[in-house]
Amino acid sequence: MEQVVTPTNLEELSSLLRTCNQQQRAVEILGAGTRRHWGNPVAATLGIQTTGLSGVQEHSWQDLTATVAAGTPWSTMQQALAQHGQCVALDPLFATRSTVGGVVATNDSGALRLRYGSLRDLIIGITLVLADGTVARSGGKVVKNVAGYDLQKLMTGAYGTLGVIAAVNFRLHPLPRSVASWTVGATEIAPLDALRHALADSTLVMEALQLRTTSSGFALDVQFGALASTLQDHAERLHFLARPLQPVPAAAEVWQLREQLFAPEQATAKVTCQPAQLAALLPLIANSGGTAVAQQTGTLLAALSAQPGLVTQLRQRAEQLGGALQLLAWPAEVAEAPPRWSEPRGAIALMREIKRQFDPQSILNPGRFVGGI
Amino acid sequence: MLPTAILDELRNAVGDHGDGPQRSVITAQNQLQTYECDGLTNFRVLPAAVVLPANAQQVQAVVQVCARHGIPFVARGAGTGLSGGALPVEGGVVLSFARMNRILEIDLANQRVIVEPGVINTHVTDAVAAQGYFFAPDPSSQTVCTLGGNIAENSGGAHCLKYGFTTTHVVAMDVVLPSGEVVTLGSSAPDAPGYDLLGVFVGSEGTLGVATRITLRIVKRPEAVQVLLAAFDTVADAAQTVSDVIAVGMLPAAMEMMDRLSAAASEAAAHPNYPVCEALLLIELDGPETEVNAQMQQVTELCQRNRSWEVRVARTAAERALIWKGRKAAFAAMGRISPNYIVQDGVIPRTALPEVLDEIARMAAEVNLRVANVFHAGDGNLHPMVLYDQAIPGQEEIALDLSYRILYLCVDRGGSITGEHGVGKEKQQAMGYMFAEPDLDTMQRVRCAFDPASLANPGKVFPTPRLCGEKAGPYTQHPLQAAGIAEIF
Secondary structure (H helix, E strand, C coil), X not given: CCEEECCXXXXXXXXXXXXXXXXXXXXXXXXCCXXXXXXXXXXXXXEEEHHHCCCEEEEEHHHCEEEEECCCEHHHHHHHHHCCCEECCCCCCCCCCCEHHHXXXXXXXXXXXXXXXXXXXXXXXXXXXXXXXXXEEEECCCCCCCCCCCHHHHHCCCCCCCCEEEEEEEECEECCCCEEEEEEEECCCHHHHHHHHHHHCCCCCEEEEEEEEECCEEEEEXXXXXXXXXXXXXHHHHHHHHCCCCCEECCHXXXXXXXXXXXXXXXXXXXXXXHHHHHHHHHHHHHCCCEEEEECCCEEEEEEECCHHHHHHHHHHHHHCCCEEEEEECCCCCCCCCCCCCCCCCCHHHHHHHHHHHCCCCCECCCCCHHHC | CCCHHHHHHHHHHCCCCCCCCCCCEECCHHHHHHHCCCCCCCCCCCCCEEECCCCHHHHHHHHHHHHHHCCCEEEECCCCCCCCCCCCCCCCEEEECCCCCCEEEEEHHHCEEEECCCCEHHHHHHHHHXXXXXXXXXXXXXCCCEHHHHHHHCCCCCCHHHHCCHHHHEEEEXXXXXXXXXXXXXXXXXXXXXXXXXXXXXXXXXXXXXXXXEEEECEECCCEEEEEEEEECCHHHXXXXXXXXXHCCCCCCEEXXXXXXXXXXXXXXXXXXXXXXXXXXXXXXXXXXXXXXXHHHHHHHHHHXXXXXXXXXXXXXXXXXXHHHHHHCHHHHHHHCCCEEEECCEECXXXXXXXXXXXXXXXXXXXXXXXXXXXXXXXXXXXXXXXXCCCCCCHHHHHHHHHHHHHHHHHHCCCECCCCCCCCCCCHHHHHHHCCHHHHHHHHHHXXXXXXXXXXXXXXXXXXCCCCCCCCCCCCCCHHHHCCCCCCC
16 A cells, blocks of 8 residues: 545545546555455555544434444444443444444444344444545434435445445444343253254343354353343243253353454454354364354354365355355465455346446445455 | 237236136226325326236246336335335336235244245234244234335334334345346345345335345244323423433333324224323333333333323233224324325434424414324334315315425424335425435436336436436436437426
8 A cells, every 4th residue: 555545524535536536546445454354455556544534423312323423433432322321232343443434334243233233223324425526325313214225234334345434323222231141051062052042032132142162162152131130030041941051150251252263373254144054054163173153143253274175165064054254364474365255146247237336437445345346 | 008019928928818717917997097006096197007927937027028128117015105106107017916925934943934025014923923923014004015015115113113124124035127137135144245235125115126035034022012001281291201211221112102183083993992182102012021010110100200191001912902903093094084184204303303293283283284193203203194175175285285394394303204104206306305416316326226227116216317327427418318319307
């Protein structure tokens, strides 16, 4: 990268992009750079960093909505919203370093997705700047709104290839007042998967439910969020469902274990499948010496030894199950990195046409996305 | 009227050889009239033909015929839409999904149900209720409206405050694009690689293509459900109660409000035994029994603190059903107190409710009309119903004008022109009030990628139809237009 520019307002960002577009100059869109390697590398001489667009611009706490500039660090936003006991109910990776725009552009999510949905369900409006400098807004500041196309969904997870996200309108949730987390361990996956299914099929109110590999086998973690009296009842019901296994209070860090799957010498992958298939993937990863944390929603993060064959094998298995594998990290010193993305199913021609309509000269993060978009 | 050769192609597409008892291509004038409008009856257009495909292959074949000959088509479910979204295009084809009403697959282990688009909303819940599951989106018309229509409009309902909208509950879809090509959007696994075209398709009001197979997410039915009815002397007190409930961190399954006029009409229609009051609040809580009991106590106290003079908790499932029956009958009940009425669908930030209602009352008084109000109070979604009499010359125009001015008021207060009914034909012009030109142009880029020839439900949603030119970007005159070959109208 020869140069990185950090615009400090919408007008600067718009005129910068317009100039680049006129010059057909490719740009890489950057937040804090925490997920820069989640897609294909971008050949660009100019970086545009959104960190100059920062701050919670509006927090209508009585309406449970907020407008946040894209360059705001995720945890800074959450601290501001917490002043009124509220939050964006999502626990992405690297919250202290990541920007809001980066989390949205990569559609990251965590354990809370089970209860509150993904970013698709939490974003109610967006301000974006297109490659030609057009500033456009979609959605709005109200939770319920079906006027016009839902461009905020199109931008979520588009890896900055359709436009630069400048600000995001979120629907908020109250911070959970009382939660309790439990862990159940076993040497085999089967009894834990049965418990996972029993919990999913129960009326217990769960904030999060995950399965993971451990040094001695596997573990299931569950977090209940309810009134204190209900938490007691839920604990009893969990103990009943888990028999003969014994739930124990969960260690504080179980919901942050995903971050430990990023280590310099390892490959890290995001694998997706349906919930009932998680039990087929976890032993596959464990048997090859890998570690993984999987959410009931069907997203799984795995750390693997950096051997292309292992990644390919896991990818094939995930694809057979109707899911996909995205390679998030690969050690720079190991050659022959497998492709970052699974091949998109169908619709790729339509995706290319969407890209052409939004960024006809392909100046925004060219090549980063699925299918080389 | 379409040429005979094209009608024959359409008949071939759906296997209608003219000898069976059930025709699949309708062209008789008197039969076409059934399809001339949807739930918004003041717009009527007769299509050239109505085609009733029986499966996805037939849908594709019909769309291919339309694409080949440049014939516009409009998909139609039960025709219950309230914004004219299923209004036919003159000279165009209506694709009715009445015969594609099968539930294809139920996968309880992954909480998925796969349906054809003509399946009625409540039939999904009926199919999984015995196992303790339900399909959450519940528009008031849910006993007749179809999933295809729900997807086109991104339908909501009273319970979307807690459970989200149709878009929250659709994970994958097979779609016939306007070109006739079939694509799968989304996947049963989360986060399918690529752009979230599924998310854009839901709520696009039939302008991006036609869904033929839909994978839905179902939800476990909570352990306990309780409904509370509270009577207030002022809308402000009821609205404050709603804010207070949210402020203590509760997320009720539903919070609905009715004003005196709408509650009285519902009472006459469904006899739910509502108290007579200025503002009636209906709050439903669900979840674990211990939690619902504790929260219901808290909600009752909040109602009383805001001067509610009657708080009634439904004790039985039958009592609960009756309360909801009254609420869901609200629109139809207007017929009992007014010869004609217009249902509107605006959204405002919830906290603006008392002020906006005062303003609506003032605007109505100015033109001597009555407005009855029903709203999903939890999410600020208003359904003002402008009452009028068509027999009085000029009154319909005044009523229509008032209903649009109410929408503009919603936009002025930071809200939206539609929360769940869609833009359709009815609110196209209001789109131009809510969004700036660059916003609408950006949305058009999506349209041009999906439907460059503008065949799928054309002339809806956007205030001015646009041709998809060769060059993407801010709108410029199309070469055909410049040459005088085509015109924009």
